[in-house]
Amino acid sequence: MPFTYNRSVRFQDTDAAGVVYFANILGICHEAYEESLEAAGIDLKAFFSNPSVAFPIVHANVDFFRPIFCGDKLLISLIPQKLGEEKFEIAYEISLAYVIVAKAITRHICIDVSSRIKQELPSEIVNWLENNRRDTEEAERRKAREIM
Amino acid sequence: MPFTYNRSVRFQDTDAAGVVYFANILGICHEAYEESLEAAGIDLKAFFSNPSVAFPIVHANVDFFRPIFCGDKLLISLIPQKLGEEKFEIAYEISLAYVIVAKAITRHICIDVSSRIKQELPSEIVNWLENNRRDTEEAERRKAREIM
Amino acid sequence: MPFTYNRSVRFQDTDAAGVVYFANILGICHEAYEESLEAAGIDLKAFFSNPSVAFPIVHANVDFFRPIFCGDKLLISLIPQKLGEEKFEIAYEISLAYVIVAKAITRHICIDVSSRIKQELPSEIVNWLENNRRDTEEAERRKAREIM
Amino acid sequence: MPFTYNRSVRFQDTDAAGVVYFANILGICHEAYEESLEAAGIDLKAFFSNPSVAFPIVHANVDFFRPIFCGDKLLISLIPQKLGEEKFEIAYEISLAYVIVAKAITRHICIDVSSRIKQELPSEIVNWLENNRRDTEEAERRKAREIM
Numbered sequence: 299m300p301f302t303y304n305r306s307v308r309f310q311d312t313d314a315a316g317v318v319y320f321a322n323i324l325g326i327c328h329e330a331y332e333e334s335l336e337a338a339g340i341d342l343k344a345f346f347s348n349p350s351v352a353f354p355i356v357h358a359n360v361d362f363f364r365p366i367f368c369g370d371k372l373l374i375s376l377i378p379q380k381l382g383e384e385k386f387e388i389a390y391e392i393s394l395a396y397v398i399v400a401k402a403i404t405r406h407i408c409i410d411v412s413s414r415i416k417q418e419l420p421s422e423i424v425n426w427l428e429n430n431r432r433d434t435e436e437a438e439r440r441k442a443r444e445i446m
Numbered sequence: 447m448p449f450t451y452n453r454s455v456r457f458q459d460t461d462a463a464g465v466v467y468f469a470n471i472l473g474i475c476h477e478a479y480e481e482s483l484e485a486a487g488i489d490l491k492a493f494f495s496n497p498s499v500a501f502p503i504v505h506a507n508v509d510f511f512r513p514i515f516c517g518d519k520l521l522i523s524l525i526p527q528k529l530g531e532e533k534f535e536i537a538y539e540i541s542l543a544y545v546i547v548a549k550a551i552t553r554h555i556c557i558d559v560s561s562r563i564k565q566e567l568p569s570e571i572v573n574w575l576e577n578n579r580r581d582t583e584e585a586e587r588r589k590a591r592e593i594m
Numbered sequence: 595m596p597f598t599y600n601r602s603v604r605f606q607d608t609d610a611a612g613v614v615y616f617a618n619i620l621g622i623c624h625e626a627y628e629e630s631l632e633a634a635g636i637d638l639k640a641f642f643s644n645p646s647v648a649f650p651i652v653h654a655n656v657d658f659f660r661p662i663f664c665g666d667k668l669l670i671s672l673i674p675q676k677l678g679e680e681k682f683e684i685a686y687e688i689s690l691a692y693v694i695v696a697k698a699i700t701r702h703i704c705i706d707v708s709s710r711i712k713q714e715l716p717s718e719i720v721n722w723l724e725n726n727r728r729d730t731e732e733a734e735r736r737k738a739r740e741i742m
Numbered sequence: 743m744p745f746t747y748n749r750s751v752r753f754q755d756t757d758a759a760g761v762v763y764f765a766n767i768l769g770i771c772h773e774a775y776e777e778s779l780e781a782a783g784i785d786l787k788a789f790f791s792n793p794s795v796a797f798p799i800v801h802a803n804v805d806f807f808r809p810i811f812c813g814d815k816l817l818i819s820l821i822p823q824k825l826g827e828e829k830f831e832i833a834y835e836i837s838l839a840y841v842i843v844a845k846a847i848t849r850h851i852c853i854d855v856s857s858r859i860k861q862e863l864p865s866e867i868v869n870w871l872e873n874n875r876r877d878t879e880e881a882e883r884r885k886a887r888e889i890m
Contacts, residue, residue, distance in 0.1 A: 309480060309494050310473045310763055314643045314756035314812050315707075316495045320651040320700070321620040321754070325458045328617070332457060332517075342517025346457050347464045347610045348792075355616040359655035365710065368758050369480075369490025404616070411611075414661065458615055462608035462664050462791045463855075468799040468848070469606070469768040476765070495758045496644075503764040507803035513858065516610050552764070559759075562809065605776060605790050606769045612791045621754045628753060628813075638813025642753050643760045665776075665786025 299437040300375045301337065301430055303330035307370040318366040324358055327390040327402045330374040338426045350411055351420055353386075357405040364399040366392075372399070377434050380427045384408050384416045447585045448523045449485065449578055451478035455518040466514040472506055475538040475550045478522040486574045498559055499568055501534075505553040512547040514540075520547070525582050528575045532556050532564045595733045596671045597633065597726055599626035603666040614662040620654055623686040623698045626670040634722045646707055647716055649682075653701040660695040662688075668695070673730050676723045680704050680712045743881045744819045745781065745874055747774035751814040762810040768802055771834040771846045774818040782870045794855055795864055797830075801849040808843040810836075816843070821878050824871045828852050828860045 305326055313319040336342055366372070371394065378388045385407050392400040408419045419427075453474055461467040484490055514520070519542065526536045533555050540548040556567045567575075601622055609615040632638055662668070667690065674684045681703050688696040704715045715723075749770055757763040780786055810816070815838065822832045829851050836844040852863045863871075 306480075306484075306490075308473075308477050309490075309757055309759075310476060310765070312495070312758035313753055314758070314760045315648055315650065315753075316758045317650070319621075319754055320654055321617045321624070324617040324620070325456075325615075328458060329456050332454075336454075336517070342454075342457075343515045346516040347460070352611055354611065354613070354661065355658065357655070357657050358616055359653070361653050362651065365650065367491045368494040369484070457609055457611075458617070460610035461605055462610070462612045463605075463796055463798070464610045465798070467606055467769075468802055469765045469772070472765040472768070473763075500759055502759065502761070502809065503806065505803070505805050506764055507801070509801050510799065513798065602776075602780075602786075604769075604773050605786075606772060608791070621752075624754060625752050628750075632750075632813070638750075638753075639811045642812040643756070663787045664790040665780070 300377050300434045301330070301334040303333045303374045303376065305329065305372045305374060307366055307368055307372060309368050312368050316367070320360070320362065323360055323362070323366070323392065323400050324402060324404070326372065326392070327360075327374060327376075327388075327404065330376045330390060331388055331404070334376050334378075334430065335426060338422075338429065340422055340426065351408060351417065352411050353406040353408055353423070355404050356407050358403065360400060360402040362400045364394070364397070366394070366399055370394050376430070378427050378430050380419070380424070380431075381405070383418045386419065386423070386427055448525050448582045449478070449482040451481045451522045451524065453477065453520045453522060455514055455516055455520060457516050460516050464515070468508070468510065471508055471510070471514070471540065471548055472550060472552070474520065474540070475508075475522060475524075475536075475552065478524045478538060479536055479552070482524050482526075482578065483574060486570075486577065488570060488574065499556060499565065500559050501554040501556055501571070503552050504555050505535075506551065508548060508550040510548045512542070512545070514542070514547055518542050524578070526575050526578050528567070528572070528579075529553070531566045534567065534571070534575055596673050596730045597626070597630040599629045599670045599672065601625065601668045601670060603662055603664055603668060605664050608664050612663070616656070616658065619656055619658070619662070619688065619696050620698060620700070622668065622688070623656075623670060623672075623684075623700065626672045626686060627684055627700070630672050630674075630726065631722060634718075634725065636718060636722065647704060647713065648707050649702040649704055649719070651700050652703050653683075654699065656696060656698040658696050660690070660693070662690070662695055666690050672726070674723050674726050676715070676720070676727075677701070679714045682715065682719070682723055744821050744878045745774070745778040747777045747818045747820065749773065749816045749818060751810055751812055751816060753812050756812050760811070764804070764806065767804055767806070767810070767836065767844055768846060768848070770816065770836070771804075771818060771820075771832075771848065774820045774834060775832055775848070778820050778822075778874065779870060782866075782873065784866060784870065795852060795861065796855050797850040797852055797867070799848050800851050802847065804844060804846040806844050808838070808841070810838070810843055814838055820874070822871050822874050824863070824868070824875075825849070827862045830863065830867070830871055
C-alpha cells in the first residue's frame with residue numbers, strides 16, 4: 299500500500315474565499331513526505347535542520363478538482379520514484395471521503411549543502427524510495443488480481 | 447484532564463534560524479482549539495466558514511522557554527475560561543517530553559458577523575467552556591489528592 | 595512592459611534549510627497578481643472577500659533554478675493570458691539582479707461563488723487580461739526591433 | 743520620527759472569516775523589524791541565515807482593535823527599546839488611515855547560536871536601538887512643542 303497521511307484542514311490553511319489557499323496544499327503534501335521519512339526511521343531534525351546533504355525541490359505542480367474547506371479530513375497518499383542517481387520525485391493524491399480533490403508532484407535533487415553541487419542520493423533515501431515503491435507496486439498487483 | 451493535542455513540528459513551521467518561527471506557535475495553539483471544538487461535537491466548517499456568529503481573537507500572547515526544532519513532538523494542553531457574557535480566553539501549555547517549552551493565551555469575543563457587534567456567547571460555546579473547565583478542575587483536584 | 599512587482603524575501607518565507615520554503619514562492623507570485631489587479635483599478639477587498647464571482651486556481655506549477663535567501667530583492671514579472679471564455683493563466687518570472695531564479699504558472703477559472711458553477715469572465719478581468727497582454731506584446735516588439 | 747513600514751494586506755494573510763488570521767499580524771510586525779534593520783545598513787542574509795549571534799523572540803503579544811481586510815494599506819510604526827545588556831523589545835503600532843487597528847510587542851534576547859547561551863548585544867544592534875530611540879524621542883518632543 300502507498301504511504302498515507304491523515305490531515306484535518308485548519309482555519310489557518312484557509313483564505314477569505316472560504317477555502318484552502320492554493321499554495322497551502324503543497325505544504326500539506328510536504329508534511330506527508332516528512333511523515334513518510336519518519337516512518338522509515340529517518341530523524342527529521344537531523345534531516346532538515348542544518349544537514350550536510352539536502353534535497354531541495356526544483357519543481358512542484360498541483361491540480362485542484364474540488365474546493366477544500368476548514369475541517370475537511372484529507373487523506374494524502376504518496377508515491378515516490380527515483381529519477382536518476384541524483385533526483386527523485388513524489389506524486390501525491392489528496393482525497394476526501396474516497397474522492398480525489400487534488401493531485402500534486404514535487405521533484406527533488408540531492409545536493410551537498412556547503413557547495414550546493416549535485417551528488418548521488420545517499421543510501422537512506424535510496425532505501426526509502428525502494429520500500430515505498432515496492433509497497434505501492436504490491437498494492438497495485440493485489441488490486442489488479444481483485445479486479446480479475 | 448485538560449484537552450490535549452499532539453502535533454509534530456513541520457519543516458514549514460521553521461525559519462532560517464533552524465527553529466520554529468515565533469508566530470507559528472500561535473497557529474499551532476489555534477489548531478489545538480479547533481481540535482477541542484471538534485471533540486465537543488462542533489462542526490468546524492460551519493463554525494469557521496461564513497458563520498453568522500464568530501469569535502475573533504482580540505488579544506494573544508506567547509512566551510518561549512526553549513527552542514523548538516523540526517520533528518519535535520509537541521503536546522499542547524488547553525484550558526479555556528469564560529470571562530463574561532461575551533468573552534472567553536484559552537491558556538495553552540506547549541510541552542516536549544514533559545518539559546514546558548512555551549505558553550500562550552488567546553482571548554476571544556463573540557460577535558454578530560454582519561454587524562460586527564458584540565453578543566452573548568451561544569450555548570454550544572458555553573457548554574464547551576464548562577466541560578473543559580470541569581475536566582481540568584477534576585484533574586487538578588485529583589493531582590492535589592495524590593500529592594497529599 | 596509586463597507588470598512587475600518588487601518583493602524582499604522575509605525571514606518568515608525561509609525554512610530550516612536557510613532558503614525560501616518552496617510553496618512560499620507561489621504565495622509571492624499571488625501577491626504580484628494582487629498588485630497587478632490593484633494597478634488596474636480593481637478593489638481587492640471586494641474582489642477577494644466574499645464576492646459573488648471568484649477565480650479559484652485549478653493548476654499551479656513552479657520551477658526553481660537557484661536558492662533564494664532572506665533579504666533577497668526579488669523582481670516578479672507577470673504575463674496573464676486568456677484561455678477561453680471561463681479561464682485564464684498567469685506566467686511569472688522571478689528574478690534577482692537580472693538572473694531568473696524561478697518561474698511559475700497559475701491557472702484560474704471563473705465561477706459563480708454560491709453555485710460554484712463556471713461562468714464567463716467578467717469585463718473587468720477581460721480588460722485586465724487585454725491590457726497586460728498588449729503591454730507585454732509591445733515590449734516584446736520593441737525588444738525585437740532593438741535586436742535587429 | 744519612529745521607523746515606519748507600509749504593507750498591503752495580502753489574500754494569503756486572510757482566513758475563512760474574511761479577515762487577517764491573528765498570528766499573521768505578528769509576522770507583518772517582524773517584516774517591519776527586518777526593514778528597520780536593513781535601513782540601518784544591516785545585511786539581512788548574514789543577520790538571519792546561519793549567523794553566530796541571534797536574537798530569538800522570548801515573548802510576543804498583540805491586541806486587535808478592528809478587523810483587517812484583504813487590500814488594506816497598513817502602516818506599521820516601530821519603537822525598539824534596550825532592556826538590559828542582553829535583551830531588547832520592540833513596540834509596534836499598526837494603523838490604517840490614521841486609525842490604530844492593532845498593537846504588538848516582541849521581546850528578544852541575544853544568544854550565541856552554537857551554545858544557545860545569552861550574551862551581550864553586539865554594537866550594530868546597540869546602535870540600531872539608540873538611533874531608533876533618539877528619532878522617536880525627537881519626534882515626541884516636537885509633537886509636545888506643537889501642542890503647547
